[in-house]
Amino acid sequence: MQTSEPIITVRGLTCAYGRNPVLQDVSFDVARGEVFVVIGRSGCGKSTLLKHMIGLLSPVSGTIVLNGRDIVAADGDERLAILKGIGVMYQMGALFGSMTVLQNVGLPLEEYTGLPEEAIEVVSRVKLSLVGLERFGHVMPSELSGGMVKRAAIARAMALDPAILFLDEPSAGLDPVTSAELDRVVRSLAENLGITFVIVSHELPSILSIADRVILLDDQAKGIVAEGDPREMHLNSVDPRVRRFFDREARMPAPQPEQSVEIRP
Amino acid sequence: MADQSATTPPEGLVILHNMPEALALRLSGDLNAVSVARLWGPALSLVRGRSLASLRIELDQPGYIDGAGMALLVKLRAEAQANGAQVEILGLPERYRHLLDLASRAESAEAVEAGAAAAPRGGLGPLFGNLGEVLKSMRLVVCFVGESAQVVYLSLRHPRNVRWSDVLHSALAVGVESMPILLLIGFLMGLIMSFQSVITLQRFGGEIYVPNMLGLVMFREMGPLVTAILLAARSGSAFAAEIGTMRVNEELDALTTMGISPVRFLVGPRILSSLAVAPIMTLFFNFASLVGGALVMLSIGFPLVTFTSRVFSNVKHTDLAGGLVKIVVFSLLVAGVSCLRGLRTGGGASAVGRSTTGAVVAGLILITVADGLFAVLFYYFNI
Secondary structure: OOOOOEEEEEEEEEEEOOOOEEEEEEEEEEOOOOEEEEEOOOOOOOOHHHHHHOOOOOEEEEEEOOOOOOOOOOHHHHHHHHHHOOEEEEEOOOOOOOHHHHHHHHHHHHHHHHOOOHHHHHHHHHHHHHHHHHHOOOOHHHOOOHHHHHHHHHHHHHOOOOOOEEEEEOOOOHHHHHHHHHHHHHHHHHHOOOEEEEEEEEOHHHHHOOOOOEEEEEOOOOEEEEEEOHHHHHHOOOOOHHHHHHOOOOOOOOOHHHOOOOOOO | HHHHHOOOOOOEEEEEEEEOEEEEEEEOOOOOHHHHHHHHHHHHHOOOOOOOOOOOOOOOOOOOOOOHHHHHHHHHHHHHOOOEEEEEOOOOHHHHHHHHHHHHHHOOOOHHHHHHOOOOOOOOHHHHHHHHHHHHHHHHHHHHHHHHHHHHHHHHHHHOOHHHHHHHHHHHHOOHHHHHHHHHHHHHHHHHHHHHHHHHHHOOOHHHHHHHHHHHHHHHHHHHHHHHHHHHHHHHHHHHHHHHHHHOHHHHHHHHHOOOOOHHHHHHHHHHHHHHHHHHHHHHHHHHHHHHHHHHHHEEEEEEOOOHHHHHHHHHHHHHHHHHHHHHHHHHHHHHHHHHHHOOOOOOHHHHHHHHHHHHHHHHHHHHHHHHHHHHHHHHHOO
């Protein structure tokens, strides 16, 4: 998969909230058409990294080049051009509650293209059918289930045919079956449309089934501690930090059996 | 301690001996939330605030000790130890011993935490801290009012960029839906003010002047003021809550990453619609108040034509125009600051509540301050 020029290049990225550094000197590439997953435990800086990559936060230092343009330095029209080339699915979907699903998907088209209303509706419907929601166009977001909201959010993120899709915790709050359905949607979009996915996740089954490549972030190291094929990593890595993530071993010592307390109702 | 030893201790608590230097208690039966509620006060009052050399607590057949029971033991021990006593707890079953240790550790951690939290308090620190916050938020409000004015200016210069359908929806919610309450308040205010004035002025035979006063007061002062207050309470709070909820749901982030400015997309239509409908609302309010006043004058025997001619001969065009200028400014302030509060919402449902309250309060303050400035201005320009 890594034959062509990388579509995302992150170099020397340092992020901080106030004086608390979260990530220090992080560098990585994402190849075109790859499903790239950022993994790690809660609080390791996954979401922070994502927020910097989509331009919601500005880093202390470093560059994030998306599709040939640095989003950190860009402003005005150039920033807009970058933003039009990416799509973001937020953790809870973030569909606009006052619009129907179809209007949600059509909003970016309405804002940025001169298409007539009729055409926008057709394009939006096509996007919805890509995620299997073609029959739910005229429903309000509040009437959709959690998994459908996320699929609709992916459809909206794809409205302008972006080259890169960012997904924030796609499996969060979903049951395993729905989560697997969403994984299939992601895989088929990556394979059929060649979209590059950057996904933040900590759901092991989902990571193993969709990711081409992962980076593992660690809150102690404040950066990447492992990079590569997740299945390979899962089977062969000997790094204790990698093993801790894949083997689900808690860092806190387990409670001693003799300390157990009799509990009576 | 004489008064306390005189009262009989509750069931389950026996004072074995109570000497100036040594105290021994027996707690019998289960120590659970029910029995501890009975024992807590009496038991602690025996220990609290007196220097003891030793405290002995005997537990008599404690079948079951729950969290409350542990808390009682820990508290008794901590109070006695704080006054320098040696504490002995007898008859505690082995299985509860580590629980007692755990509970005392939690107690000491709480003390440390409380100490740490108490340290920076006191003095004038919090006062100046709050003052800084207030100044900062005032600066924010001033900045945002400027930003709101800019939004209006840009919308009027580039009308194609405005989402006019959103403006229309917002105008319906702000204006049309508030019409019943607006007319009701206007009618009642006109009625009540005229009625009260008539009662007073009748003594001097001056009730004929009531329409003059009513027209002037409503058109110049009360019309814009009450409409703006209604706007803050009804629509300002809604703006803040809507935008605040969108912030919590990451919808504002979604807009930003779509390259759509939340200020243009969400704030613009709301401010424009408020600016458009607020003057109309004021006109309706003024009309309703005149109807109320007319009703009073008719009821005391004046013909309608007297009322209308006195109102309209006395109210000048500048009075009407001054009131309308006022409400335009008020509505910009109210809508702007409410949207600002919404945009500045933090995380969580309580943050939405706070920003809604903040929007209404800030709106009312701005209205009052602006009204004062207008009074000075109008006086100097003789309007």
